[in-house]
Amino acid sequence: MRLHRLEITAFGPYRNRQVVDFDALGGDGLFLLHGDTGAGKTTLLDAVAFALYGSVPGARNDAKRLRCDTADDDVATKVVLELTVQGQRLLLERSPEYQRPKKRGEGFTTQQAKASLTWLDGVPTGQPPEGLTRIDEVGRTVQRLLGMSVEQFFQVVMLPQGEFARFLRADTAEREKLLERLFGTQRFADVETWFVQRRRERGREVEAQTLEVRDLLARVAQVSASEPGEDEQGWLEEVEKRAVREWEGAQAEHSRLRRERDAAETALAERRELADRVRRVRQANATLAELEERKPQHDAWRAEREAAQRAVPVLAARQAVQRAEQARERAGADVVAAAQRCSDVDAEAPLDELRALAGRDRESAGALAQLVPEAQQQESDRERLAGLAERIAADERTEAELAQRQQALPERITAARQQVDEAKHAEVRLETVVSRVEELSALLQAARELPRHEREFADATTRAQQAVDAHQQARDRLQDLRARRLAGMAAELARRLAPGQPCPVCGSAEHPAPAEPVDDQVSADDEDAAQQEEQRAQARREQAATEAQRARQARDRLAERLGEHTEQGLATELAELTAERDALRRTAGELRQRTELLAELEASTERISAQLTDVRSRLAASRSERTSLETTVDERELRLREARGDHPSIAARREHLLGAAANLDRLVDARIARDDADGRLAEQRQALRDAAAEAGFESVEAALAAERGEARLAELADALAEAEQRAAGARDALASPELFGVDADAEVGLEQATEAATLAREAAERAAAMAHRAEQRHRDIAQLAERLRAAWARLGPVLAEFAELEALADVVNGRGQNARRMSLRSYVLAARLEEVAVAATRRLQRMSDGRYSFVHSDAAGARGTRGGLGLDVLDDYSGKVRPAKTLSGGESFLASLSLALGLADVVAAETGGALLDTLFIDEGFGTLDADTLDLVMDTLDELRAGGRVVGLVSHVEEMRQRIGVRLRVRKSREGSTLELRTA
Structure with missing residues (x-):
């Protein structure tokens, strides 16, 4: 990582833009x-850290106050950093x-945090060319490129003032926290936790x-009913044997x-049998x-039953x-009813x-019979007059409708001719519209x-x-391999040398110092493989x-074909034309129907005229027929009115006369039947008196008093039969051989036998219960023992596995057989600290100057x-x-700086991150004397090897002079110094 340019605005003490x-x-x-104290030297380092990770080192990050308090309201706070990584x-x-x-208004609003990353010399594979704008994506990308977390960066790149002095004097716990953040030993802590959790789980299983x-014990x-001793297995065997013995003894007692x-139940049965015979x-x-x-009651029941049987014929009479x-x-009743129907006689x-x-009455009805056909004809003629009236009305309506249709x-x-013309025009227009719809459909x-073609393009x-990037990378790799192979060509030739054989380069048969192969030697096969990959990438x-x-050509063809047309416009125009096409198609499809309708209307002119003539002729005939029929009906009505009298019709009067004659006939028949019934009643009453006398009763009333119902007769029969059966059963029992010679007054002694049998049965039941319990106990003990x-x-x-796991977990967590009391994580951190x-x-x-050296100790601390x-x-x-606490201030600074630089080297090697070309050291140089400061500066000069840049942060004036002198001595020019003043 190398820094190029830093720009800060309204950040920390800097209210304006600084570069x-x-x-x-x-x-x-x-x-x-x-710069002076408070001039903002450390703020520059904070700006670098904030640009990279969005946070600043140490306690300053907790304050969350990165904006300059004196900056103008319209000046935004931001940090811009240009750098090169990998x-x-x-x-x-x-x-x-x-x-x-x-x-607008009063108060404050929150300005949200923002972040962006822009690639300046080519976009890496897999990254968006426009860069990144999400805070989390920027953070992940920076951490991936640097290869270290924010804590590791603050300890490796920015060596903060006072941090390593505290680390030098810290106890084990504080030092452990820092090393854990730097070396990422969480996986070892996870191993410790896994062992603890595994031991806990296995402990629960063991428990x-x-x-x-x-x-089970x-x-x-x-x-x-016994307690186990020290020898639990022996106790279990003894319990099983005792259960078997108890079960066998209980079975014998039960038998x-x-x-x-x-035996007791047999004796009881014999006693019960004798007692039963005596009882019988x-x-x-x-x-x-x-x-x-x-017996007197039974005789009375028999007399009652016999009297009831003699009264049966009397009851029938x-x-x-x-x-x-x-x-x-x-x-x-029939006579009364018939008389009511003949009320006028x-x-x-x-x-x-x-x-x-x-x-x-029958003769009068016969005289009216000849007028019935005329009455029926009168009704038919009246119905015919009604039909003629309806037909005349219908023909009048038809005449009016035909006349109206003839006028319209x-x-x-x-109108029909106009519709035919419209259908013909639609048929002509349809072809043009269909062609246009097809054209617009293709354009749409x-x-x-x-x-889709634009996306494909x-x-x-x-x-x-x-593919261009991949080809370029393959070409770069091929060139790199060729360059490395040329660099290691001497070693490749040296592998072919053999003692005594001439060198293909110089011809000498002696090979005193053949070239050694480099660590990453490139062979011809590697170069050929890279060349083939480059050719495939080019293809x-x-x-x-x-x-x-x-x-691109496909997209351009479509764009040229569309011209100025848009999808929405084409869709709208197509929808309109489609609607017009459908309407024209429907209209053109009705041409035949409309033509036929026109022909039908033209042909209906003569047809309606003929129909109108027919209706008028039929109407005149119906009117004439109605006049003649009305005259005939009126004349016949005079004769029929006189014949029916007060009745509604001739048939009704005739039915009335016939009904009256029939009623008189029924009255005569009813009176004859009543006289016959009186004679039969007198005969049956005499027969009843004769039957009572023949049955031996003094009177009819006595015979009727002897009547008994079926239930009473059945009751008497059952009672007499039961008495006879009981008497016969008692005599049969006394005469049976089983009861022969049995004394009814004999004493059996059943109570003693019953008591003895009950005691024996209870004892047997208790023994059975004890045997069952012994068997159940034996079975339960056998199952539980298994x-x-x-x-x-x-x-x-x-238990053996848990003991092994518990011992291993104790060792991993610094307990048990771990004499140094070091956990696995502490052991790893101790190796890193070493x-x-x-x-x-x-x-x-x-x-x-060779006086001090660090000594690592892995001994356990005080009090375990x-x-x-x-x-x-x-x-x-x-x-x-x-x-280390006994060192002086200057010595502590030297030790802290050495520790910081050593830790930076180890962390950088551990993380495998990007090469750190820039290093910052913040404060502490004011505590050193002149000679010691020269030694420190020599050490810092060594850090510049390989192009590394070291930035020192100090307010000490002597530091500026010394750096300038050292650079003038080395390169005859003034050193680089950034002067800072309070904003």
Whole structure:
């Protein structure tokens, strides 16, 4: 990294624009930023850091006050830095966030931070040619190019005042924090954390399996009712054996008590059988005695049943009387109903008189029969008159409609001729419009394809540019390899030399000092491969250029074809023409229909005239027929009105007469039926009295009183049958061989046998329960023992693995067998610090004239604290190592500067970042005497080797004079000094 130019505006103490030309200042490799205290020397370094990373070193970054307080409101704060990193020259511009007065109104508004990166000598591959404008993208790009973080940059490039003096005197913890930021040892901290987390996870697994073993032991102890001793496996075997013995003993006891239970239950069954026979004898005797006591009741039930059976014929006769009475009532009701229909005659008149009235009505109805056809014809003629009226009205409406159509026909024919002409014109116009629509469609398609061709042209141009860059890179690599091969050609020839063989260059057979191959020797194969790659890159370049040319030609053809047309205009015009085309197509398609309509209208003139003549002739005939028919209907109506009387029609009067005759006939029939019903009722009543006497009853009422319902008869039958069955059953039981000779008064003694059987059964049940519990306990102990042994088998390897992991985690984290109490991260930092001490010792010995050297210590700290980051000083005058805190002020500056330079070398080598061509050292030179300052300046001269530029920051006047003198001595010219004054 080399700085070229710095521009700051309204930044820190600088209210106006200031420019620092580092190319002019660092032309001799050494320059001084000189000024009074507070003049703004460190601010320039802050500006460089802010331009690169957007932050400033140390505590100044926490203040967030980078804008100059005295700057004008319209002057924006910004920092512009031009530099070269890894062969890329770029321009960085940044503005911090700050508060500025509002342009309108009162108060302040926040000016947001901004950043930009611009490439000055070619855009790298993969980067946008316009540069970067996002703050995060600029930050990532700068850090990638420099290869280090902001903390590493502040320690490697800008050696801040006082920082390394504090680092020199710091304790282990503070020194560890700084080294962690510089060397990025987070991955080793992640390893430590991984071991801790892994140990915690495995510990949880071990704890879970241990808890499982303990739980199984507790369950075995609970089941066996015994506690485990020190020998848990032996205790488990003893528990299993004891469970087997208890189970076998319980089974034997259960078998013995079960036999005793069976014997007691057999004796109880025999006693129960004897008791049952005695009970049955007693029950049979009691049943016979009870039936004997209830014999009068049973005799009364039998008499009641017999009387009910004798009354059955009487009941049947009574039902016949009831049916005759019902028939008499129905016949009387029929007479009343028939009399009501014949209300104009006496219902009780003689039957012959009623028959005569019916005959007279029938004769009158017969006389009206001949007038019924005339009445029907009268109705037909009336309907015909109504039809004629409707037909005359319809023909009148048709006549009016035809006359109206005949009047409107000329106008419709004229309109139809105009529509036919319009369709013919549309057919002619359609061809022109269709052609124009096709033309506009093609242009619109071209307009829509133009953006795609422009994108393809842009992509092809980009690919062509990338191919040019790739070809250029391949060509540069080929030239570089050729140059390196020419440089190492002597070594390549030296490999072909053999003792005693002449040299192909000088011819000598002796080869005292053949050239050695360089570290990165280039072979002919490497050069051939690079040449082939360059040729392939050239072919890709030519192909990309051809594709770009084709894409440009395609785009140009489309653009030329479109001319001034736009996609929107073409779309609008096409939509209008498409609508017109569709309308013309519809109109032209109706030409045939419109022509046929015109012909139809022209032909309808004569047809309507003929139809009008026919309608008028038919209308005259209908009117004449209606007049004649009306005369006939009126004459017939006079005769029919006299014949129907008060009735609506002849048929109605005839129906009335016939109905009256029928009603009289029904009245006669009803009176005859009523007389017959009276005779039958008297006969059935006499038959009822005869039936009661034949059944042995004194009267009909006594016979009816003996009636019993089916339920009562069934009840009597069931009760008598039950009594007979009980008596027969009791006699059969007493006569059976099983109960023969059984004494009803004998005592059985069933309670003692029952008690003995109950005791034996309970004892057997308890023994069965104990045997079941012993078996269950034996089975549970066997299952738990199997699970416990499996858990022991799983726990053993897990415990061994956890012990190994725990010991390794302790060592990695600085505990356990780690005697130095150093964690892995501390160990890595100690190795880096040891490298820093070696690099810093070379500088310190030169600046201290060989007196002081750094000594790294990895011993543990006091009271067991972590070690590995100790840093002391070896005093060559005394030969003893002493703490760095005992150095004087000037000696501390030398040690701090040496440590800073050594740390910068190690960090730069560690990060593998860009070559650091610019270095700044801020303050501290005022504490040195003249001789020591010369030694320091000699050391700084060495830093300029290889083109490095060293910038010193100091307010000491002697520094300016010494730098000028040293440069005049070396190059006979004045040194570069930047004078700073307070803004």
